[in-house]
Amino acid sequence: MTTPQKPAGPQADGKAPGPQPAGKIAGSQEAAARRGPGGVGRFAGAQGAEKSMDFKGSSRRLLGLLRPERAALTGMIALGVLSVGCAVIGPKILGRATDLIFAGVVGHNITSQQVLDKILAGGGKQADLLRSLHFTPGQSIDFGAIGSVLLWVLGIYVASAVFGIIQGRLAARVINRTVNRLRADVDAKLSRLPLSYFDKQARGEVLSRVTNDIDNVGQSMGQTMGQVVNSLLTIVGVLAMMFWISWLLALIALISVPLSVVVAARVGKRAQPQFVAQWKTTGKLNAHIEEMYTGHSLVKVFGRQKESAQTFREENEALFASSFKAQFISGIIQPAMMFIGNLNYVLVAVVGGLRVASGALSIGDVQAFIQYSRQFSQPLTQVASMANLVQSGVASAERVFELLDAPEQSPEPQHPERPAELRGLVAFEDVAFRYDPAKPLISDLSLKVEPGQTVAIVGPTGAGKTTLVNLLMRFYDVSGGRITLDDVDIAAMSREELRSGIGMVLQDTWLFGGTIAENIAYGSSGATREQVVEAARAAHVDRFVRTLPEGYDTVIDDEGTGVSAGEKQLITIARAFLSQPSILVLDEATSSVDTRTEVLIQRAMARLRTGRTSFVIAHRLSTIRDADVILVMEDGAIVEQGSHDELIAAEGAYARLYQAQFAQAVAEMD
Known part of the structure; x- marks a missing residue:
């Protein structure tokens, strides 16, 4: 099968888009007509996407993407426990070093009698303070013991860092594998979507979901997942140590938790709609930019630069407004949490000092507790500050999930059939079809095309x-009836099997970035250079390719820069020659070539059609005079059929069309 050309969407003349590789799907011409030159309007599909955000459902589904990485996630959490556990136990051990230093300072140059005298002079208050100190009167600071404590702390923190590095590497693998699967799912989904989906979506909008939104999901997960796990583990570990040191101080520290949760929830609820609007507006802006880039010549021809620029400014301002609101509102969380954390710090410091004075705690324990209170508030602040990343990632994930949940084309049959021999016998049996359920287009159409026949289809637009x-x-x-190929219902065949024997050339050409030889050989795997050159000669491509500096190795981009519209059409025709299909479909395949080249191509196509069933759609009736059967269609029905001479003699719809074109040609010559 030859390369599918760029499709034209369903419009007033009943045209519908042909197939298109992923990433090359174009919006409908009908939508383009509604937008007018310059595309300053809006796609119906993009507007229809306006709906509220299902944050919880999308979050759960996003986390569900991690199921295949359960083993790696378990290892990542285990490493997080080890890393956080080492980091959490460090302050407690450092508190022991503080006690040793303080005990040495207190015990230096003091005798037991002096201690007793101080206790008697101060009543019981100093006794309570000294009771918490393990010191020996007359003994100075024990640097050996302090050194041992510091070595333990150093070893613990090194172990924590090592575990953290391994955990980070494992988290990166988990996230990248997950995003890789998500991209693969989206790519596979694009190939299963019906063309009606792309008729309702701007191409830039679809591309934005496939690129920007998936990238944002990956970045959000990469920046939050590991930190969230470690923050939650830190909260649990620190809380346990705080209760171990002092349950009273721990309860005081916990006062800030409900307040923090309320602040984060209130602010996050206001920020989430703005993140949804941000990524939705990003898709609309990308769609507009893509349209303006691909249609910049048309924009200039019709003088729509101001309208196009105005639309860009409007979309850009909308994106700025939603992005600013999303970032500003979510940015309030972190300073609010820091303020709450500072209040908590003051309470812990005051109550902790009183507990030391009463002898209930040592100075080292209070020092450790203050560090724990900081460590306790820090992960809360981190989790809250990551709310904007999480909300942004979930908003993008929902847009990707909307694409993944879009209705697919009808499934392939479980046991596909195939003709015993592909001869090209095509039959339409009482076929009915409609793009819009309320507007029938084709009703009760029956047609039989014998193998090797050339069938021309003509008629007015629509x-x-x-x-x-x-x-x-x-x-x-x-919608009704059936179409058979060699007495096999095409609905019972796989699409790949059906299309593999059909070559199609449309008036809207499509090329990809690569050499001319690669473009000709697209769809014909294993074609040799000689076969490519032979097909190019048959399609009259060889004559202009020889004039290029690199010949068949000349690189062209996906817009066909460097070759004219007629030369692009010749290249697509050469694809059909190379694929050697059993059925040939030509939809205004010579609309972009000059008259002399058209005559040469018509001769070449006559050779190509020999022994093959051919369907030729043409507006210039002079090009299909030699067709075996000419079908005249009006309003989705075949109103006349026969040879050129028969239809002219019938003086019906075909004769009127032919005479109108002939009269126009005479007028142009005059």
Whole structure:
């Protein structure tokens, strides 16, 4: 099968888009017509996406993507426990060093009698203070013991860092594998979506979901997942140590938790709609920019630069407003949490000092507790400050999930059938079809095409000519009746099997970034250079390729820069020659070539059609005079059929079309 060309969406003439590789899907011409030159309007699909954010459901589904990484996640959490455990126990051990230093300072140059005298002079208050100190009168600071404590702390913190590094590497692998699977799922989904989906979506909007939103999901998970795990583990570990040291101080420290949760929840609830609007507006802006880039010549021709720039400013301002609100509102969380943490610090310091004075705690324990209170508030602040990243990532994830949940084309049959021999016998049996359920386009159409016949389809705009071919290709499924290929219902065949024997050339050409030889060989795997050159000669591509500096190795981009519109069409025709299909579909395949080249191509196509069933859609009736059967369509129905001479003699719709074109040609010559 030849390369699918860039599709034209369903419009007034019944045309529907042909197939398109992922990432090359174009929006409908109908939508483009509504937007007018310059595309300053809005896509219906983009507007229809306006709905509230299901934060909880999308969050759960996003976490569900991590299920295949359960083993790695378990290892990551285990390493987090070890890393956080080492970090949490450090302050307690450092508190022991503080006690040793203080005990040495108190015990230096003091005798037991002096201690007793001080106790008697101060009543019981100093006794309470000294009771918490383990010191020996007359003994100075024990640097050996302090050194041992510091070595233990150093070893513990080194172990914590090592465990943290390994955990970070494991988290990076988990996240990148998850995003890799998500990209693969989206790519596979694009190939299963019906063309009607792309008719309702701007191309830039789809590309924004596939690129920007998935990137944002990966970045959000990368910046939050490991930190969230460690923060939660730190909160649990620190809380346990705080209760171990002093349950009273621990309860005081916990006063800040409900307040922090309320602040984070209130602010987060206000920020989430803004993140949804931010990424939705990003998709709209990308769609507008993509349209303006691909259609910049048309914009200039129709003088729509000001309108285009105005639309850009409006979308850009909307993106600025939503992004600013999202970042500002979510940014309030961190300073609010720091303020609450500072209040908590003051309470702990005051009550802790009183507990030391009463002898209930040592100075080292209070020092450790103050460090724990800081460590306790810090992960809370971190979790709260990551709320904007989480909300942004979930908003993007929901947009990706909307794409993944879009209705797919009808499934392939479980046991696909295939013709015993592909001869090209095509039959339409009482076929009915409609793009809009309320507007029937084709009703009770019956047609039989014998193998090797050339069938030309003509008619006014909106008659359903291209729709007839798209139904044969199963770009759309019939609403009623059936289409058979060599007596096998095409609905019972796999799409790949059906399309592999059909070559299609549309008037809207499509090329990809690569050499001319690669573009010709696209869809014909294993084609040799000689076969490529032979097909190029048959399609009259060889004559202009030889004039290029690099010949067949000349690189062109996806817009076909460097070759004219007619030369692009010749390249796509060469694809059809190379694929050697059993059924050939030509939809205005010579609309972009000059008259002399058209005559040469018509001769070449006559050779190509020999022995093959061919469907030719044409507006210039002079190009299909030699067709075996000419079908005249009006309003989705075949109103006349026969050879050129028969239809002219019938003096019906075909004769009127032919005479109108002939009269126009005479007028142009005059």
